[in-house]
Amino acid sequence: MRLAFFDTKPYDREVFEPLLKASGIETIFYDTRICQDDCILASGCDAVCVFVNDEVDRKVIDTLAEYKVKVIALRCAGFNNVDYKYANSKGIKVVRVPAYSPYAVAEHAMALLQTLNRKIHKAYIRTRDFNFSLNGLTGFDLHGKTVGVIGTGKIGRVFIDICKGYGMKVLAYDKFPAEGSDINYTSLEEIYKEADIISFHCPLTEETLHMFNRGTINRVKDGVVIINTSRGALIDAEALLLGIRSRKIGGACLDVYEEEAEYFYEDRSGNIIDDDTLSRLISMPNVIVTSHQAFLTKEALGNIAATTVENLLAIASGKESANEVV
Ligand code: NAD
Numbered sequence: 001m002r003l004a005f006f007d008t009k010p011y012d013r014e015v016f017e018p019l020l021k022a023s024g025i026e027t028i029f030y031d032t033r034i035c036q037d038d039c040i041l042a043s044g045c046d047a048v049c050v051f052v053n054d055e056v057d058r059k060v061i062d063t064l065a066e067y068k069v070k071v072i073a074l075r076c077a078g079f080n081n082v083d084y085k086y087a088n089s090k091g092i093k094v095v096r097v098p099a100y101s102p103y104a105v106a107e108h109a110m111a112l113l114q115t116l117n118r119k120i121h122k123a124y125i126r127t128r129d130f131n132f133s134l135n136g137l138t139g140f141d142l143h144g145k146t147v148g149v150i151g152t153g154k155i156g157r158v159f160i161d162i163c164k165g166y167g168m169k170v171l172a173y174d175k176f177p178a179e180g181s182d183i184n185y186t187s188l189e190e191i192y193k194e195a196d197i198i199s200f201h202c203p204l205t206e207e208t209l210h211m212f213n214r215g216t217i218n219r220v221k222d223g224v225v226i227i228n229t230s231r232g233a234l235i236d237a238e239a240l241l242l243g244i245r246s247r248k249i250g251g252a253c254l255d256v257y258e259e260e261a262e263y264f265y266e267d268r269s270g271n272i273i274d275d276d277t278l279s280r281l282i283s284m285p286n287v288i289v290t291s292h293q294a295f296l297t298k299e300a301l302g303n304i305a306a307t308t309v310e311n312l313l314a315i316a317s318g319k320e321s322a323n324e325v326v
Pocket of ligand 1: 077078098099102105150151152153154155156173174175176177201202203204207208229230231255256292293294295296
């Protein structure tokens with residue numbers, strides 16, 4: 001098997017290269033993201049490996065099909081960026097890594113919340129400059145607060161356990177509640193009404209696109225803190241900004257952003273940012289943004305690489321892969 005590996009970062013290469021070599025998959029690593037113009041890089045390859053912001057749309061799939069590419073291997077869990085139905089209709093299999101470390105993402109969600117709440121990022125900068133003033137650094141106890149968890153799959157459940165460790169009251173919503181679990185399920189409306197903190201852990205689908213919007217923001221508790229480590233477009237970012245400016249929303253912890261593909265994972269520090277919503281969100285004192293890094297732990301990277309290689313080998317040997325997206 002010959003593989004074109006797109007959107008390669010040094011940390012990907014470090015983990016993937018030895019595994020791919022050992023498995024006999026000949027790999028060409030490209031820094032560029034997959035797009036119609038760069039599809040030529042996949043010519044002569046049987047498979048492509050892509051990440052969260054590689055937009056694998058119909059045009060890209062048509063070109064991949066022309067090059068006789070047989071597999072699109074996502075090295076992530078979410079697959080909203082791949083038109084998998086169209087790929088399947090062209091005879092191209094799509095595989096993903098459904099689970100690699102729910103702990104990595106859930107722990108990052110809590111790290112974001114506590115950084116924002118206890119203003120650790122500000123304190124760090126102050127003390128490095130020998131400014132030991134505490135003015136403006138007041139946070140709140142998590143103990144006794146109500147957290148609403150939307151999506152109680154692998155990551156949502158770990159996040160619930162972490163919140164319980166803090167002595168928080170947990171309310172949860174899932175379109176498909178886990179039967180027989182001890183999760184305290186309620187309606188979305190109840191979560192919006194009662195929660196001091198709301199954390200999103202459901203996938204991005206047609207149904208969940210902008211599920212948090214102007215209408216819902218009007219119904220949340222004053223001062224609610226929003227955490228999104230799932231997919232940016234679950235939240236209407238313009239509406240979130242308005243909610244923050246009107247003081248209705250008390251804070252936002254964002255690892256993902258609707259229009260992140262243009263910016264995240266790259267050093268844009270020397271550029272003028274054209275996305276006013278992103279610029280204004282980042283400029284708010286009660287917003288913290290990380291660059292879709294919740295997955296980034298050694299354990300998660302190792303599991304992602306191992307499962308991706310297993311997925312590719314299964315397809316290469318004509319077997320079914322349990323991780324196929326159909
Ligand atoms: P999962 O499939 O285990 O759980 C998702 C849960 O969402 C399921 O319980 C499902 O029933 C529920 N759900 C589906 N539709 C829903 C709806 N309309 N409303 C409410 N709940 C709904 O997935 P997971 O592994 O827990 O991952 C959750 C999300 O986290 C993924 O979809 C992915 O987009 C995101 N993610 C982000 C990162 C990161 O680095 N920031 C890393 C991994 C995953």
